[in-house]
Every structure is written in C-alpha cells, then in structure tokens.
Amino acid sequence: MAKVTIQKLKAMKENGEKISMITAYDYPTALLVDRAGIEIILVGDSLAMTVLGLETTVPITMEEMIHHIRPVVRGAKNPMIVGDMPFGSYNESKEQAVRNATRLMKEGGCDVIKLEGGTEVAETVKAIVDAGIPVMGHIGLTPQTISQLGGFKVQGKNLESAKALMEDARALEEAGAFSIVLECVPEELGKAITQQLSIPTIGIGAGRYTDGQVLVFHDLVGLFERFTPKFVKRYANLGEEIVKALEVYKQEVKEKKFPQQEHVFGGLEEEDLKRLY
Ligand code: KIV
Ligand code: NA
Numbered sequence: 001m002a003k004v005t006i007q008k009l010k011a012m013k014e015n016g017e018k019i020s021m022i023t024a025y026d027y028p029t030a031l032l033v034d035r036a037g038i039e040i041i042l043v044g045d046s047l048a049m050t051v052l053g054l055e056t057t058v059p060i061t062m063e064e065m066i067h068h069i070r071p072v073v074r075g076a077k078n079p080m081i082v083g084d085m086p087f088g089s090y091n092e093s094k095e096q097a098v099r100n101a102t103r104l105m106k107e108g109g110c111d112v113i114k115l116e117g118g119t120e121v122a123e124t125v126k127a128i129v130d131a132g133i134p135v136m137g138h139i140g141l142t143p144q145t146i147s148q149l150g151g152f153k154v155q156g157k158n159l160e161s162a163k164a165l166m167e168d169a170r171a172l173e174e175a176g177a178f179s180i181v182l183e184c185v186p187e188e189l190g191k192a193i194t195q196q197l198s199i200p201t202i203g204i205g206a207g208r209y210t211d212g213q214v215l216v217f218h219d220l221v222g223l224f225e226r227f228t229p230k231f232v233k234r235y236a237n238l239g240e241e242i243v244k245a246l247e248v249y250k251q252e253v254k255e256k257k258f259p260q261q262e263h264v265f266g267g268l269e270e271e272d273l274k275r276l277y
Pocket of ligand 2: 045
C-alpha cells in the first residue's frame with residue numbers, strides 16, 4: 001500500500017470502497033496498524049482516557065498530543081496520520097487555532113488534523129485550511145463538550161437536532177474539510193449525511209452506510225474495560241491474554257522455573273572465579 005492521500009480517500013468514496021480507520025498512540029501500535037493495511041490512523045485525544053487514565057478527554061494538552069503523535073509517525077509509513085486538536089486549543093480565536101494546528105503538523109509530524117464541532121467552528125476550519133493544513137471534522141457526539149450535550153448519548157434523534165447535524169456537515173464541507181467523523185447518530189442520519197456530502201464520512205456508532213468506520217484501538221482489542229459503548233465490537237481480548245502471561249511469569253519466578261539455562265550468561269573462567277572472593 002502506498003501512502004494514503006486525501007485524493008485516494010475521495011476516490012474510495014466515489015468507488016464505494018469502505019475506509020478503515022483506527023486510533024493509535026504509540027510506536028508499536030503504529031507498526032501493527034501499518035502492517036494490517038488500515039488506511040487512516042487517528043492519534044485521538046481519547047488517549048487521555050485509554051492510556052493516561054483520565055476521566056475525560058478535556059484535560060489533555062498540546063504537548064501531550066505532540067508527544068504521542070511523534071512515535072506514531074515514526075512507526076506508520078503508509079496510513080494517513082490524523083492528529084486530534086485537544087480541548088481549548090482552537091476555540092479562542094482563528095489565530096490560536098492556526099497556530100496550534102501548525103504545531104501538531106510541524107512538531108508532531110501528522111499529515112492532517114481533526115477538531116470537534118459544526119457550524120460554530122466552520123470559520124476556524126476555513127482559516128486552518130487556508131493556512132495549508134487539511135482538516136477532518138467531527139460532529140454528533142463530541143466528547144470534548146460532553147457536559148453541554150448532557151452525557152454520552154445518541155445525537156440527532158429528532159428532526160430538529162438531525163437537521164442541525166446535517167447543517168453542521170454541510171458547513172464543514174463548505175469550509176474546506178476533507179472528511180468528517182460522525183459519532184453516535186442514528187443510522188438513517190449517518191446515511192443521509194453521507195449521501196449529501198461529496199467528502200468521505202467516517203462513522204463511529206453512525207451505522208452501516210458511512211464511507212468508513214473508526215474505532216478506538218483499546219476497545220477493539222480488549223484493553224479498555226472501564227466503559228464499552230454499544231457501537232464497539234471487540235475483535236480480541238488482549239487484556240486477558242496479558243494477565244495470563246503475567247501470572248505465569250510470576251509463578252515461574254516464585255517456583256524458580258524462570259530463568260532457565262537458555263536465558264543466562266556464562267563466560268567467567270574457573271580460575272578467575274577463585275580469585276573473585
Ligand atoms: O479521540 C478519538 O479517539 C476520536 C474518535 C472516537 C473519532 O475522536
Ligand atoms: Na477525539
């Protein structure tokens with residue numbers, strides 16, 4: 001697979017070829033995702049919860065995002081790498097947004113950036129795009145403003161809120177976004193927005209008809225137990241595998257079964273050994 005470009009994603013939408021996207025926050029995971037041939041890696045601010053153990057995504061900083069984008073860029077050569085703009089890094093002014101988007105690209109090394117919001121961030125999206133930085137939008141359930149939304153629940157369930165989300169999607173496309181994440185909306189709305197837009201939609205809990213799907217890595221492989229939404233499919237149970245391995249290791253240490261001959265170094269002569277004491 002060659003490096004995934006915006007043009008390739010657009011062509012995939014046009015050909016009805018589904019786009020796969022997954023989060024990654026470190027070098028070994030980036031290597032694995034690249035090997036699997038997944039088209040897009042998101043260094044999501046979800047890392048605040050999945051790897052930093054925070055309650056929400058709100059506290060994560062620009063420095064922490066850059067710190068995690070860098071090793072992902074080193075590990076993944078072919079996937080497009082999306083850097084997530086953290087809460088508070090793009091809402092003060094267009095200048096602040098452009099400055100921080102530039103930092104994610106320049107210091108982090110990601111290919112494109114993502115930020116949350118609809119019509120209210122359209123001007124900001126346009127300013128970032130005009131500065132030469134491709135932007136992925138993110139609407140529906142937007143975790144950074146979870147308190148405003150009143151908790152983790154499906155968005156756009158009535159005509160009024162569905163219309164507002166359709167409006168948000170159009171405004172983002174108009175502002176120059178190259179793609180949009182739709183999070184936690186009814187399948188019918190995911191389908192309608194996908195049909196309305198010429199840019200690819202990537203769904204998470206947005207049904208079967210979006211142009212692509214995204215999941216959080218730790219949810220998919222079973223490394224995050226705290227909270228599993230309905231839209232997650234767990235493809236592996238690595239958490240249990242890892243605990244089993246650790247328990248066997250512990251047992252073998254206690255029972256002196258590890259290390260064995262094959263794990264130890266020799267090389268000190270018998271003569272020298274006598275002079276050691
Ligand atoms: O941070 C993240 O992982 C995300 C995805 C859920 C889209 O924004
Ligand atoms: Na995010």
